[in-house]
Amino acid sequence: MSQESLVEIRDLNFTYDSRPILTGINMTIPRGKVVAVMGSSGCGKTTTLRLIGGQLKPTSGEVRVGGQVVHELGSDGLYGLRRRMGMLFQFGALFTDMSVYDNIAFQMREHTNLPEALIRDLVMMKLHAVGLRGAHDLMPAELSGGMARRVALARAIALDPMLIMYDEPFAGLDPISLSIVGELIRKLTDALGASSIVVTHDVQESLKIVDYVYFVSEGKIVAEGTAEEMKHSTVPYVHQFIWGEADGPVPFQYPSRPYGEELMEGAVRRG
Numbered sequence: 001m002s003q004e005s006l007v008e009i010r011d012l013n014f015t016y017d018s019r020p021i022l023t024g025i026n027m028t029i030p031r032g033k034v035v036a037v038m039g040s041s042g043c044g045k046t047t048t049l050r051l052i053g054g055q056l057k058p059t060s061g062e063v064r065v066g067g068q069v070v071h072e073l074g075s076d077g078l079y080g081l082r083r084r085m086g087m088l089f090q091f092g093a094l095f096t097d098m099s100v101y102d103n104i105a106f107q108m109r110e111h112t113n114l115p116e117a118l119i120r121d122l123v124m125m126k127l128h129a130v131g132l133r134g135a136h137d138l139m140p141a142e143l144s145g146g147m148a149r150r151v152a153l154a155r156a157i158a159l160d161p162m163l164i165m166y167d168e169p170f171a172g173l174d175p176i177s178l179s180i181v182g183e184l185i186r187k188l189t190d191a192l193g194a195s196s197i198v199v200t201h202d203v204q205e206s207l208k209i210v211d212y213v214y215f216v217s218e219g220k221i222v223a224e225g226t227a228e229e230m231k232h233s234t235v236p237y238v239h240q241f242i243w244g245e246a247d248g249p250v251p252f253q254y255p256s257r258p259y260g261e262e263l264m265e266g267a268v269r270r271g
């Protein structure tokens with residue numbers, strides 16, 4: 001594994017029961033870069049994140065993070081690795097009964113022995129980075145969707161992770177919050193010298209901030225390249241996805257019998 005790559009995924013296969021979800025996935029996440037994993041619903045994006053985080057084990061192949069094969073780690077090794085990974089779950093998922101401040105302090109109290117005074121300085125620093133220092137004593141219910149997502153970002157970087165994984169960070173946001181969150185992902189990754197993996201459907205927003213893109217369809221990588229290369233891709237699936245076309249390799253119609261056949265049958269039944 002090269003010094004520059006933080007995550008290396010090699011010949012990864014994953015099956016739920018006997019159903020193949022990922023087949024022959026190869027990905028490299030370089031240090032300091034933001035990489036997007038895109039693809040339509042159910043293609044296996046979240047599953048990929050869970051394999052990187054060690055919540056799932058590959059059926060075959062491997063995921064290496066910082067040179068360590070994730071599925072070979074014991075529970076201490078996995079705990080140590082996860083401590084160095086930040087995760088922004090779908091829709092942010094803050095603890096609703098804790099203030100903004102405590103949502104971020106929680107990570108530090110759980111994983112470090114830092115004194116409370118230092119935790120306070122660190123929490124305020126993280127909140128300042130996402131522009132919400134002034135909101136530290138609000139409860140999650142008092143936040144707008146965009147603010148809540150920013151608090152979730154601050155929580156994901158609470159322990160200065162080497163790898164940050166974002167699962168649909170743009171879902172449900174208005175256009176202004178969307179660009180704020182996009183810019184923050186870029187800025188925080190650069191400031192921490194971390195690597196980021198962004199799982200998203202949001203092509204336009206993510207192409208503005210990412211260094212590299214993997215397109216997944218039905219558990220396989222169908223295209224990869226820089227944002228610029230993807231914008232000019234002639235791969236039909238990528239073209240359909242980027243330009244939001246309703247029909248293409250991903251069909252508009254749910255699989256069905258030819259329409260003509262069904263109409264004829266109806267006519268015969270009606271006599």
Ligand SMILES: Nc1ncnc2c1ncn2[C@@H]1O[C@H](COP(=O)(O)OP(=O)(O)OP(=O)(O)O)[C@@H](O)[C@H]1O
Nearest residue numbers: 016017021039040041042043044045046047048201
């Ligand atoms: N616990 C599970 N048991 C069985 N099948 C599962 C399980 N979790 C997910 N799947 C299936 O695995 C496939 C991939 O799911 P995954 O969540 O990785 O997709 P995704 O690309 O992240 O989709 P979305 O964008 O909708 O979140 C889906 O077909 C899903 O139904």
